[in-house]
Amino acid sequence: MAGRPAGFSDGESDDDEFGVYEAPASLPNLRVRPPINPLPQTQVIKKSDVDLEDFRIATMKGNLQSVKLYVENGVSVSQVLRSGWTALMYSVSCGRWQITEYLLDNKANPNFHKELFTPLMAACASSHEVEDDLVKCVELLISHGANVNATERHKVTPLMFACKEKRLKIVQTLLKRNEINIDLQDHHGWSALMWAADKGDGAIVRALLEHGEKGADTHLMSSSGQKAVDVALIAGHKDVAALLDLTLKPQESPAPAPPPSTDSIATVTELETVLMGLDLTCLLPIFYEHKMNYDSFLLMDDGDLDRMGISQVGYRTRLLNAVKEIHTKEWERGSLPAIQYSKYLSCPEATALVGNLAIHGRYMLASVAYLRDQIQRRPRILQLGMETASVHALSAQTQYAIKQISELQSQLKFLKLYLDKVQDKAEFVPADLITERNGYRDKRDRSFWRRPWGRYIVMAVVAFTGGLVLWSTPSRFLQHSTAVLLVA
The missing domain is CATH 1.10.150.50 (Transcription Factor, Ets-1)
Known part of the structure; x- marks a missing residue:
């Protein structure tokens, strides 16, 4: 994805490309497990015998009867299960709205989080095929107090997750909330509109633009200086870019979001996280x-x-x-x-x-x-x-680090030299033609012999000198010429 540098890895996994949380690896693999038969209504489960893994699978499979029996026999609805998720997070991610409703009615926490990742985010980021099921889960979570403006560790909101997954109905459901802030930006400065533009979903882009009195802010800039229209163009979505371009109004030099390398709010956010x-x-x-x-x-x-x-x-x-x-x-x-x-x-x-x-x-x-x-x-x-x-x-490793950083410094200096040379020019030259100002190559390129007019001057001087010599000694030249002809 364009323009998004990955930031410092403070416990992040390799899926950190754009700050998107991945569901636990076990979630999609339901078919490899045998189906769970409903437990007889008369069966009493002792708390010590409860298999929490079966409880988790029953939740994911939508087996409401089994879930009720487990809860009635001592399993807490807030029990942390595999991968650090609660039953509520698994139920909404799988679109099991009946179980979601039951858990919430039994005081399951709608704002529980696993590394700041909430049940509402799990629903919005879900790959469940039936979006209507997910919409019901989202509605239930919101009605029980789920925070629609919550951010996970990369500052991604539920709305951003829904835009990434191209869930129009979920986006529309979230936009109905008066308290929602659609212009929040993640740790790379991306807003929900930028996520939608990157995915090329014109319907979601239009929904965001038409929200409220002003709609989503099209002038917001990411940490790398991109607006939503730039994101759409780079991703190859020309129609979406055209739609966004129509909404852009002249504005005085909007300042980009602070880059992550400055000691600004971004630094405070890291500490807060x-x-x-x-x-x-x-x-x-x-x-x-x-x-x-x-x-x-x-x-x-x-x-x-x-x-x-x-x-x-x-x-x-x-x-x-x-x-x-x-x-x-x-x-x-x-x-x-x-x-x-x-x-x-x-x-x-x-x-x-x-x-x-x-x-x-x-x-x-x-x-x-x-x-x-x-x-x-x-x-x-x-x-x-x-x-x-x-x-x-340790000393050897330190010396190796010094060498690597020294080489990095040299490369950065060379890059800076090139950028300083071309930054005010309309046509840029290849980097391999840039040399040090006092280098050998630079001197050779400016030498007298490599200039066309220099060679012409030298030829003229030689011809003039030769003519002068012949004119000053004509008799000797004629004698020599006659001798040559006689010999021939």
Whole structure:
């Protein structure tokens, strides 16, 4: 997808290309399991004998009778099942609206979340074939207080999920809510309108444009500087782009959403997301009071927690373990944008790619500072685990990192030199023709001999000199010519 750099991988999986949550892998594979027969009404299930996996499958299969028996015999409707989902999340994802209604009537939490992913998002992101079933589930969730403006860890809303899955009826259902904010943007600056434009769904685009008095904002820009019309054009949806272009009105230089590499609201959002994942949002006011952002969070230690007045052992342990995990977690391929070599990059895509490199550089800088601080405070850690990695190995890895970053710096300098040279020109030249200003190639290209008029001057001087010599010694030249003729 165009113009979307993948951000820092803080526990994200390789499906992080555009911040879309994937349902648990076990969800679609229902056919491989034997059908579950309804339990006899007279059968009493002991709580200790309850198989939660059977309860989960009964929910997914739509076996209301079995679900009721499990609940009546002690299984909580809020029981966390496989993959961290509740029965409500499984029921709405499978379009089982009867079970959804039963669970909600029995006080199932419509705003429960698994890593900020809610039941309403599960319904909107579902691949269930019958959309009407999903619409009923959405209506039930909303009627029981589901938050239509909730955002998951990538700031994607239920409306964005519905636009991505091209669910027109669900979109229309969500738009009926007065409190819905259709212009929210995810962590790449994409709005619901941009998601719909990327999918080329004209009906959803029109529904968003016609919502309320003003409709969706067509002037919103992503972090890479794209409007919805640009997204549609890059995706090849010319009809949708034409529709969006008609709604654009002249406006004074709209500013793009802040790129992820700046220390702005995006940084605060990263900190907020981490604390939400740790279930420590209660500490946000303390972090803001001490002007802590995500960069300073990555360098946090016991001393910082003491200064902030966070004394609870459980809180401190969770925070410090999270900092360590962020620094030591292996980078995943999904944290970098996948470049399709069969296509040319656009300027917004190139901007996004370099922006992604910049934010990775910021995290690397924080990790090196964290490592130095750890070693300087507790040098003894260099003696731990010597049987698997020694200080010599650490030094060698550090030297290798210096080499790689030095090469990266050289490549970036060369790119910057080229961009500075072509940025104000109408026609750009290939990058392999750009050389250092004082390089050998540059001197050769400007040499006297390589210019046509230079060669003409040299030839004229030679001819003039030869003529002058002949004119000054005519007798000797005639004698020599006569001798040559006689010999011939």
